[in-house]
Amino acid sequence: MSKKIKQYTIGIDIGGTNMKAVLFNGEKVVADYSLATPKDNLEKFMIMMNALIEPLQEKAKEDKVKIKGIGLGMAGVLDSSRRQVLNSPNLTIVNKENIADKLAEKIGMPVLMDNDVNCFIKAEARLGAGKKFKNIYGFTVGTGIGGGWWINNDVYGGATGGGGEPGEMIIDFSNEIGLEEAYHKLTQGNPSSIAEEAYRGDVLAEKTFQELGNILGLALANIVNLIDPEAIIIGGGVVESSDLFLSKVKKVMRQHIESSETRKKIKFLKSKLGEYAGAIGAAMLME
């Protein structure tokens, strides 16, 4: 017996490179669509959001199923009301903008917003690699670096909704270099092209991925020593090149975990829902 689907939700994952949207029936993706993220001006951004949503609305119309609303996963720091983007380093046009209300007005549907990695970890915890765990840290490596934490059956919000963020973590105090900055220096904002070079055997590119493994491993050890999760789930575009550096990440992380018990027990997993994980979690905001 399959229960009758009464409504769909739309989930949109706004990344620094692409924006991905899904039409979701509460259990699985009914349709998906992706476009490059417009980064020049906000008006164009809103128009392309509309273009991203239209095919999904068509599909819902065909299926004769109502859309309840839109969930928006946004890279960057949001305010505690989850309506405004305070700071999105890789998509500065949305900074200080009340994107949730703007989109709701444009489309005529209710809109809820959360951080993109919060959406990612929610989807993975409920339907993906984290189903067996109660305390999971989600870590994404793509255009930028993001984090989100699943505990007590919910995304951890913190006092002002700003928790989980690893990007500003200072990993070189004498030069005041943060994780995100070190990541950008290493990958020059284009990790996939460096991955291509590494696959072609370029020694410098291979070395870059080893260094990347080193800083990500250290950052994850810092996080594990603080929040002691059962599992880490890694996602984002760079996971596709994971064989280049994930074993290094794991090794360095374990070396720097303080508790021998944690070191033994912690699980290190790859995203199971793939590139639409964040959009699925965004769709779940509307449930």
Add this chain to the structure above:
Amino acid sequence: MSKKIKQYTIGIDIGGTNMKAVLFNGEKVVADYSLATPKDNLEKFMIMMNALIEPLQEKAKEDKVKIKGIGLGMAGVLDSSRRQVLNSPNLTIVNKENIADKLAEKIGMPVLMDNDVNCFIKAEARLGAGKKFKNIYGFTVGTGIGGGWWINNDVYGGATGGGGEPGEMIIDFSNEIGLEEAYHKLTQGNPSSIAEEAYRGDVLAEKTFQELGNILGLALANIVNLIDPEAIIIGGGVVESSDLFLSKVKKVMRQHIESSETRKKIKFLKSKLGEYAGAIGAAMLME
């Protein structure tokens, strides 16, 4: 009407320099006692623990009040059962020892154990500087550096009981230098003597405290970006010299907090219960 006190608990805070004990009536300290921590061998350590407890047992006898048991706050990483010390960097004689059972056997009373900074933050949250808050990170600077986190009306334990620890936080990835290590390099294991020199106007000692303020501020920013607490409560021996560096800690921390909302709202407080805060929290383990 004051309710009749039916029983006492003993709390012991084992630090890298001193061990401090209190006789606690559930609301306040009835008697306290402190001894230097023996660091050469475990037998001597157990004998001095006994010597630390005896005067408190005498006092309870005088008052004709029964002692329910002993709570032990221990610097370092404990196993998830809270019976064994896995790794205490500043008191290596207890490593891999089941201190809780050893003490229970020696004294003939039940013993519960937790990390010393977990005890500190529990006491401050319930009776001290944190009474108004629900989400508080406790940070202690003494012989070593420790951390503990109060959330959902309890100390955060994590998956294996190892959460909250900042000491291993890597803050210089190229040289793989952790916070605890950088702290020891700066203070040479004797922060109070450097504080004395700084008070006497020694320029080098003053500079050391400024650098200390810098690394502690960066470490706290890393922590705040991850767990987004309402307040930070700072404790430990170095707080006595706090005018030398706390303003620097605060300034650097705020500079590196990612969310502008968090930056504005977060409270930075000093311990209210003073040097016996950890022992009071240890006594609370037995309640």
